[in-house]
């Protein structure tokens with residue numbers, strides 16, 4: 001089975017549990033575990049929103065959009081058009097539900113498919129990929145494709161290879177049979193250079209490096 005297929009199967013099966021990280025209704029123990037292990041998932045959303053302001057009237061592509069939390073947040077802040085792409089159908093099912101409940105379904109389009117093939121068109125103001133490069137075997141191709149499709153800003157996260165949670169995270173994904181790709185600072189910067197991204201802000205955040213590139 002290909003690495004892509006393993007990632008797709010994992011996130012298709014894990015979609016509800018993954019999206020629950022964003023939920024408020026959970027017990028004290030789950031809240032504590034989520035805060036320590038997966039707190040970055042929420043913190044990087046706040047950072048992306050801050051770095052993309054002003055969003056009013058903009059078009060945004062979200063790569064590996066998962067359950068659509070970023071797309072809905074962009075639309076709620078006034079983005080005129082948001083496209084989210086993810087190859088896990090269960091993730092896109094939740095994304096459509098959440099966009100409908102938030103009343104922004106008319107400005108959010110979700111596509112089930114692999115990036116970049118599922119988004120052949122360009123012309124977006126910004127493109128984001130958060131929690132995506134953790135699962136991608138060919139990051140240079142993906143960053144280059146995002147760059148081709150966006151006019152002004154890219155926001156991306158790269159998971160750190162050296163961090164106290166890494167050994168347990170590696171073991172967990174090994175047990176799950178899902179590939180996991182981690183980055184030293186040098187490797188992530190090398191990916192950006194190889195993809196032609198040179199002007200960027202570098203922000204270490206928890207277990208990730210966040211990159212905000214101006215095109």
Ligand SMILES: C[S@@+](CC[C@H](N)C(=O)[O-])C[C@H]1O[C@@H](n2cnc3c(N)ncnc32)[C@H](O)[C@@H]1O
Pocket residue numbers: 007008011012041063064065066067068069070085086087088091113114115116129130131132135136
């Ligand atoms: C950890 S989730 C992050 C979801 C979302 N960005 C967030 O932070 O809430 C990573 C997502 O990337 C998707 N993904 C990974 N590689 C992909 C590819 N080549 N094309 C489309 N989706 C992909 C997975 O299916 C998964 O839903």
